[in-house]
Amino acid sequence: MCDSPYLQVANELGLTESDVLARLKNLLDNGTLTRFGALYNAERIGGALTLAAMKVPEMDFEHVAKIVNAFPEVAHNYARNHELNMWFVVATETEEQLAATLAAIELQTGLPVFNMPKINEYFVGLKLEA
Amino acid sequence: MDFDEIDLIIMRATQAGLPLVPQPYQVIADELNLSVELVMARFTAMQESGVIRRIGAVPNHYKLGYHFNGMTVWNVPDERIDLLGEIIGQLPFVSHCYHRPRHLPEWHYNLFAMVHGKSQCEVNEQIEKIAVLLGDFNLGNDVLYSTKILKKTGFRSRLT
Numbered sequence: 001m002c003d004s005p006y007l008q009v010a011n012e013l014g015l016t017e018s019d020v021l022a023r024l025k026n027l028l029d030n031g032t033l034t035r036f037g038a039l040y041n042a043e044r045i046g047g048a049l050t051l052a053a054m055k056v057p058e059m060d061f062e063h064v065a066k067i068v069n070a071f072p073e074v075a076h077n078y079a080r081n082h083e084l085n086m087w088f089v090v091a092t093e094t095e096e097q098l099a100a101t102l103a104a105i106e107l108q109t110g111l112p113v114f115n116m117p118k119i120n121e122y123f124v125g126l127k128l129e130a
Numbered sequence: 131m132d133f134d135e136i137d138l139i140i141m142r143a144t145q146a147g148l149p150l151v152p153q154p155y156q157v158i159a160d161e162l163n164l165s166v167e168l169v170m171a172r173f174t175a176m177q178e179s180g181v182i183r184r185i186g187a188v189p190n191h192y193k194l195g196y197h198f199n200g201m202t203v204w205n206v207p208d209e210r211i212d213l214l215g216e217i218i219g220q221l222p223f224v225s226h227c228y229h230r231p232r233h234l235p236e237w238h239y240n241l242f243a244m245v246h247g248k249s250q251c252e253v254n255e256q257i258e259k260i261a262v263l264l265g266d267f268n269l270g271n272d273v274l275y276s277t278k279i280l281k282k283t284g285f286r287s288r289l290t
Contacts, residue, residue: 001174003153003166005185021150027187028147035188037148038173040141044181045133051230053237069281077280080201082272084237087201088281114237120212120229122219 042091048098049091050117053084054109061085064109073101084114133181136164140172141181148185191225196246198253198275202260203239205232205270211241217263218243223256238270 002008006024007017015023027033042049056064061079068074068088077088092098102113139162149157155173159166176182191199206214211229218241219227226244243260247253253273261268 001170001177003155003170005148005154006150006152017152021152024187025150028150030193031190032193033187034190035147036150036186037146038141038144038176038185039183039188040145041181041183044179045137045141055236065280074281076282078276079278079280080274081277082274086280087274087276114233116230116233116237118228118230120215122212122215122227122229124219124224124227125222126225127222 047091047093048095049089050098050102050115051087051089052102052105052116053088053114054086054105054111055084055114056086056109056111058085064111067108068105071101071105073097133176136168137172137176137181140164140169140176191246195248198247198250200245200247200253200257201274201276202243202245202257203272203274204241204243204260204264204268205238206241206264206267207269208240210267214264214267215241218260221245221256221259221263223247239272 004017006020010017010020013020024033024036028036054064054068064086065077065079068086069077071090073090073092075089075091077086079085080087090098090101092101102115106113140158143158143162148154151157153166155169156166158164159169162169173182173185177185215227215229218224221243223245224243225246226242228242229240230242232238232240245253245256245260247256257271257273261271
């Protein structure tokens, strides 16, 4: 933690601070970066988070997607090429709200929800090459 | 851990991003009517407690040319999964690696690893590398690709 973090990065990279700031702004503006800042961990602030999946009949897919997406607790929802063809992330303030949201989704869609909360998370060493 | 009102307002002010100015913490402090020393101390404490995973850039995989993003799923023995998960997470092309519950008989995979490649061929090679590392502990695997984004809103605190 340093009060001039961009200057620190600039010095490490042999660039000027204004160059680092201009490049970051450019990368954000053109969509190469979706965000620059702190990544908060929802669970550590008392929130609850899970990944859930459903087996949705193809003919009902759009209708079910509309129901699921209407829940503000659903943060992401993806169609995937598997028998379990709808995968979504649910984030709430408490475990009770999480269970209630999943139950409400089951009730409104008439389909079972496969709840897959993380049991453990492993450290990743992702290195992207542009 | 202690997460109080001050942390909450700092989080709210910064979850969309850090100001791109020479003294970003000073700007946040001024906006919130706090001292910069307090803001920086809270950031440090939140990093140490794990409330903040890291401070940095969040790339758009797609824009970087990583058009093939696969959710690889593996069935490995529960008693070995923590060791195997640590190994798989270290691979440079894995962005997330989790132990999740099985749902038998429909779903027997317990290890999830998101992989990212610039071609289908590259992703196939990545899956093969994971398979080789898991060896005999791989009791079955699959890969799921997203065919459509149905909804995408980043995590936003709804705490009041």
